[in-house]
Structures are given as structure tokens and as C-alpha cells.
Amino acid sequence: MAEMKIPYSRVLCDGNELAYVREVLESGWLTTASKTLEFEKKFGAAVGARHACAVNSGTAALHLALEAIGVGPGSKVFVPAMTFTASAEVIRYLNADPVFLDVEYGTSLLTTEILEEAVRRFPEVKTVVVVHYGGQAAAMTVEKGAGILDVCRRKGIRVVEDAAHAFPSRRGGRLVGTFGDVTCFSFYANKTITTAEGGMLVTADDRVAARAKVMRLHGIDRDIWNRYVSDKPSWEYDVVAPGFKYNLPDVSAAIGLAQLERAEALRKGRERCARYYMEALAGIPGLDLPKLQVGFEDHAWHLFPVVLTPKAPLSRDRCVERLADRGIGASVHYKPLYRMTYYRERYGLNPADYPNSERIWNGCLSLPIYPDLRLEELAYICRSLKEILSARGGEEAV
Ligand SMILES: Cc1ncc(COP(=O)(O)O)c(C=O)c1O
Structure with a gap:
């Protein structure tokens, strides 16, 4: 018999999780509505992002991010090999191809040097997924010399950050969520904060945010919540693209709000x-x-x-x-x-x-x-x- 039983992972929900979930259950409206909007607003503020778009997984956030910046058939995307398959599978969702990169020993992160070498070998690649492995932010910017962002800006490479492990993480005094073109967080049960299943896409780019918000809900041009609070009849909406079903329900957002308070x-x-x-x-x-x-x-x-x-x-x-x-x-x-x-x-x-x-x-x-x-x-x-x-x-x- 072992002296102790210590699981690999244990989720802690000892804050306001129950109270907030109860509010949602008692409200009679379980899916995306005011709690999700509040979660977006508060999470966006916590990382200092202009836009935050809540979704039902980190994978969904990555998919929407790549779609919104224009990755499509024939595109190639750099991605580290030392990551979860979600970081790369989303590239395939869009009929684009991953170009796998080695990582640094000791941190399992991409480095400026690895990226520079990859850019020399594959000059046609114009997008990179940077994974902040384990919760340590990659060298997006550095005090002296070139950081990953500098290389990308110089070469016209768009940066999607896979921050599934990285809330809250800082590098050079800046929070992850304020560096690349789009940053994607995961709130899967074992992550640093959780909504059971969930994710968040954050960006400073108005166009990317607008596209992600339309695509997360069937390509409908109005948020579902708008459909129920605005004066326009709720059936009056347009479909502008073949979107996805990636919205985060309020029950999950309620857990997220309580977790965020204690992040x-x-x-x-x-x-x-x-x-x-x-x-x-x-x-x-x-x-x-x-x-x-x-x-x-x-x-x-x-x-x-x-x-x-x-x-x-x-x-x-x-x-x-x-x-x-x-x-x-x-x-x-x-x-x-x-x-x-x-x-x-x-x-x-x-x-x-x-x-x-x-x-x-x-x-x-x-x-x-x-x-x-x-x-x-x-x-x-x-x-x-x-x-x-x-x-x-x-x-x-x-
Ligand atoms: C590095 C990385 N990226 C993406 C994901 C996908 O997140 P989710 O499970 O919320 O879809 C995970 C989840 O385990 C992850 O570890």
C-alpha cells in the first residue's frame, strides 16, 4: 500500500463557483448570455486585451484565430513539435499544412534562433503558432536583440499564440495576450483556471474579433444574446458565412468568473x-x-x-x-x-x-x-x- 495517494491533477472550485452557477440555473437561461459577456469583459481586462471572444474550447479559439487571419488551403503554418495535437490539428481543419519546428531543450519553447532558421528554410510560411509551453511565455520580445515578434514583424509573419497553459503569464512585464495578432487560452478542467470546457480568443484587431464572433456561432451576424435583448425580433438575423458552433454557455462562464477572481x-x-x-x-x-x-x-x-x-x-x-x-x-x-x-x-x-x-x-x-x-x-x-x-x-x- 502506498503511503499517500496524490493524483496528477486536482481541480479547486472553492470560491464563488457554486453561487454563480446557481444564479445561472435559477435564471432560466443556461447558454450564452450575460454571464458569458461579463466573463469576456473581465478576462479581456485581466490580460489587457481590446477584444475577448469566449468559446467552448481552446481548440475552437485556435481554429477561429487561424480562420480569422486568413489561413486557408495551401497555407503553411509553423508550429512547435512539442505540443498537444490541438495546436496543429486546427491548421488541418483549414486544409493548410503544419511545418513542425524543434524547441529549446530545458524550456520546450520556440526561440528566436529556431524561428530565424525556419524562416530561412521555409520563406513561404507566413503564420506561426507560438506555444507558451507549461506556462512560461516564449521570448516574444527581449531586452537586447530580436525577439520572436521582431522576426515575425520583419518577415510579415502573423502570430497566433497558443496560451492554453499561460494564464496569467508575463514576459518583460507584459502579460501573454498582449503580444501577437491573436492569443488563445484554454479553460479545460486541468488548466490554470477552468470552465470545465472552454476557451478565450483575445486580440487588439477589430476585424479579427468581429470575424471570430460571427464564426463562433454559425456565421450569424448578430450575437445570440443580442437576439434576445434587442428590440428587433429574434428571428431576424442573417447568415454571412458557414460558421461553427463554438459559443460558451453561461453555466461554464459562471465557473470561469469565480475562477478568474482567484486566478x-x-x-x-x-x-x-x-x-x-x-x-x-x-x-x-x-x-x-x-x-x-x-x-x-x-x-x-x-x-x-x-x-x-x-x-x-x-x-x-x-x-x-x-x-x-x-x-x-x-x-x-x-x-x-x-x-x-x-x-x-x-x-x-x-x-x-x-x-x-x-x-x-x-x-x-x-x-x-x-x-x-x-x-x-x-x-x-x-x-x-x-x-x-x-x-x-x-x-x-x-
Ligand atoms: C498546448 C495546448 N493547446 C491547445 C489545447 C486545447 O485546449 P482545449 O482542450 O480547451 O481545446 C491544449 C489542451 O490541452 C493544450 O495543452
Whole structure:
């Protein structure tokens, strides 16, 4: 029997979630209406974005973002290989093609150098999806020299940010949501704030926002909420495009509003875990800790990924099993997309072209990180990992 049972992920809904959901249920109107509008307004204000468009998933936000900036058949889009399939599948929704890029070892982020090299090799690519892996913002702007945004502006490349992990995240004093052409957040259940399922597209571009708002609801030219509060009869609307069904219901927005109120407190709770891990796990042979390019306080800490190096006495898979034996849930972020059958076969991809992603993939595992992870639990996880990675623990495991 394991001494403790620590799941990989645990959702915390101990604020106003119940009260706000109750309000919605008692209002008699469950789907998109005033709570969703309020959530858009407050979330947009929280990241300093001009427009916010709530949708029913982060994937939907990414799809709408790419559609709104004009990605279509024949377009090619840069996307890091070390991400969830949603970042790339949305490119295929539009009959465009992903061009997978390697990432930096230690951060799993795209860098200016990686992007510059890719632009030299594929000058025809005019869009990039930047993933803020784990909650650390990529180098969109830097104090000295060129950041990712500088390269993109110079080359006329449009920037969609996949900020599924990155609320709230800062880089150089700026919040993620204020950098690229469009930024997409996810509120899936395990994310830094949740609506169970949900997402948000934010942008400073009036045209992109207007297009996304029409396309999220069947291509109808009036928001559904307008249809029910305005003086015009509700049946009087036009369809201007074959849109999608991506609106966020008020029940979900109600959860989001309560989560948003505590977003910084929740982030601080995860930061506490990250600080603990960084100190307790430093210097263990065979274990690489995540590389920080921003302050602890600027990181959303959605993930705490570590990498077992070839010096470790056991494989990543064995290590995850040993942790599970001790009641500790761990996960892997990610099996790179060039290793997934669909992308590998369609684009003839070869792992050898992605040396950093391969190094990460071979040893990466993510440890539990959530606001109410207790000190005893953190201590137990660190003690267990040290024992598993000690030579004796390793021998025992092989
Ligand atoms: C990097 C990344 N992008 C996009 C998504 C998609 O978000 P959603 O599940 O809300 O559609 C996820 C979700 O896990 C993700 O991790």
C-alpha cells in the first residue's frame, strides 16, 4: 500500500463557483448570455486585451484565430513539435499544412534562433503558432536583440499564440495576450483556471474579433444574446458565412468568473510548488529541472516538467511506474507530434530532424502541481523521486 495517494491533477472550485452557477440555473437561461459577456469583459481586462471572444474550447479559439487571419488551403503554418495535437490539428481543419519546428531543450519553447532558421528554410510560411509551453511565455520580445515578434514583424509573419497553459503569464512585464495578432487560452478542467470546457480568443484587431464572433456561432451576424435583448425580433438575423458552433454557455462562464477572481491566488499556489521542487530536486544526478527564462512570479506554472537524462538509472516509463507504485500520479508533456502516426505519415517526418525534442521526449515527465498540493505531499513526491533515482532504487527497478 502506498503511503499517500496524490493524483496528477486536482481541480479547486472553492470560491464563488457554486453561487454563480446557481444564479445561472435559477435564471432560466443556461447558454450564452450575460454571464458569458461579463466573463469576456473581465478576462479581456485581466490580460489587457481590446477584444475577448469566449468559446467552448481552446481548440475552437485556435481554429477561429487561424480562420480569422486568413489561413486557408495551401497555407503553411509553423508550429512547435512539442505540443498537444490541438495546436496543429486546427491548421488541418483549414486544409493548410503544419511545418513542425524543434524547441529549446530545458524550456520546450520556440526561440528566436529556431524561428530565424525556419524562416530561412521555409520563406513561404507566413503564420506561426507560438506555444507558451507549461506556462512560461516564449521570448516574444527581449531586452537586447530580436525577439520572436521582431522576426515575425520583419518577415510579415502573423502570430497566433497558443496560451492554453499561460494564464496569467508575463514576459518583460507584459502579460501573454498582449503580444501577437491573436492569443488563445484554454479553460479545460486541468488548466490554470477552468470552465470545465472552454476557451478565450483575445486580440487588439477589430476585424479579427468581429470575424471570430460571427464564426463562433454559425456565421450569424448578430450575437445570440443580442437576439434576445434587442428590440428587433429574434428571428431576424442573417447568415454571412458557414460558421461553427463554438459559443460558451453561461453555466461554464459562471465557473470561469469565480475562477478568474482567484486566478492570481491559484497561480501563487502553483508557484509555491514550483519553488519547492526547484530547491528540493536540485543537483540530483540524472535529473534535469526546467530552465527558467522568467521570474517565478511571471510563470503560470501549468506544468512542472522534469527530464531524466541518460545518466538516470531507469527509463522515464519505469520512473512513472515507480511513482505510480507509490501512489503518485505523473504525466508526460508531450510525445512530439512528428511521432504521431497521422503527422508522421502525412508529412514523412523523421525524429532525427528534431534533436532537442527527442532529448526531451526520451526523458520527460510532469510532476503534480496545483494550488492545494500540501507540503507533506510535495515532500513525499520529492523523497520518492530521489529514492527512485538513487542507484539502488534504479537497480531495483530495472
Ligand atoms: C498546448 C495546448 N493547446 C491547445 C489545447 C486545447 O485546449 P482545449 O482542450 O480547451 O481545446 C491544449 C489542451 O490541452 C493544450 O495543452
